[in-house]
Amino acid sequence: MSTLLEVSGVTVSFDGFRAINNLSFQIGPAEMRAVIGPNGAGKTTFMDIVTGKTRPDEGHVLWGEKSISLIGMSEAKIVRAGIGRKFQKPTVFEEQTVQENLLMALRKDRGPLAVLIYKPSKADLEHVVKLAEEIGLADALLRISGEMSHGQKQWLEIGMLLAQDPRLLLVDEPAAGMTPAEREKTTAILVEAAKTRAVVVVEHDMEFVRRLNCKVTVLHGGAVLAEGSLDHVTKNQDVIDVYLGR
Numbered sequence: 001m002s003t004l005l006e007v008s009g010v011t012v013s014f015d016g017f018r019a020i021n022n023l024s025f026q027i028g029p030a031e032m033r034a035v036i037g038p039n040g041a042g043k044t045t046f047m048d049i050v051t052g053k054t055r056p057d058e059g060h061v062l063w064g065e066k067s068i069s070l071i072g073m074s075e076a077k078i079v080r081a082g083i084g085r086k087f088q089k090p091t092v093f094e095e096q097t098v099q100e101n102l103l104m105a106l107r108k109d110r111g112p113l114a115v116l117i118y119k120p121s122k123a124d125l126e127h128v129v130k131l132a133e134e135i136g137l138a139d140a141l142l143r144i145s146g147e148m149s150h151g152q153k154q155w156l157e158i159g160m161l162l163a164q165d166p167r168l169l170l171v172d173e174p175a176a177g178m179t180p181a182e183r184e185k186t187t188a189i190l191v192e193a194a195k196t197r198a199v200v201v202v203e204h205d206m207e208f209v210r211r212l213n214c215k216v217t218v219l220h221g222g223a224v225l226a227e228g229s230l231d232h233v234t235k236n237q238d239v240i241d242v243y244l245g246r
């Protein structure tokens, strides 16, 4: 398997406490991966490292075919390199419609003047329709985003990230606060997205992880405790002891 992201021997300490401890793992170019683990396992810190928010003390974070180091790269440059991150709370422009939000996400030139004089091209409008179909909001293009449900806002934000066509999408607890029906639809959106890019989902909800039907990495104490299918890792006694059995 070729590698899109390689994290090797990464360590991060906060005031002497090792939040990430010699962490190593790899993600392939079009794969879905779930990352699970108890509170404080280092899941958020791992995403902070990959997106350039936190700089590791040791180790390598290599990206793409050319194995470019992401360490020391600015957060904006990492986004441009093709890494998108979805935080837990949706951050759509509430007063704008779904279409306007998606158009804004597509825009390459975001300078103030460019925004003022922007008229969407036919190609941009068609692209937005396609994105809206991918996130199940094709019938909601003209709806004001702030009036939609929590789940719909989350899908819109996923669509806004997909508009940037990232090669890796990091998604933090997408199922939180969703109804069972919304969770199911979220699974479908992410599974579809992972056909053409890597998608890494951090999630506590085991039913959600099961439906993603993918390789699972269990973090504990800032390192990989177990890795494999969900059935494989949930049978692991260490995983039961530190996470599932609690």
Ligand SMILES: Nc1ncnc2c1ncn2[C@@H]1O[C@H](COP(=O)(O)OP(=O)(O)OP(=O)(O)O)[C@@H](O)[C@H]1O
Pocket: 014, 015, 018, 019, 037, 038, 039, 040, 041, 042, 043, 044, 045, 046
């Ligand atoms: N900026 C920081 N300063 C000090 N300690 C930190 C900082 N960021 C994270 N930590 C600590 O590092 C450890 C790992 O935290 P992290 O948030 O990555 O865990 P997590 O697996 O995402 O947990 P959760 O499931 O609760 O979100 C925790 O013990 C946390 O308190």
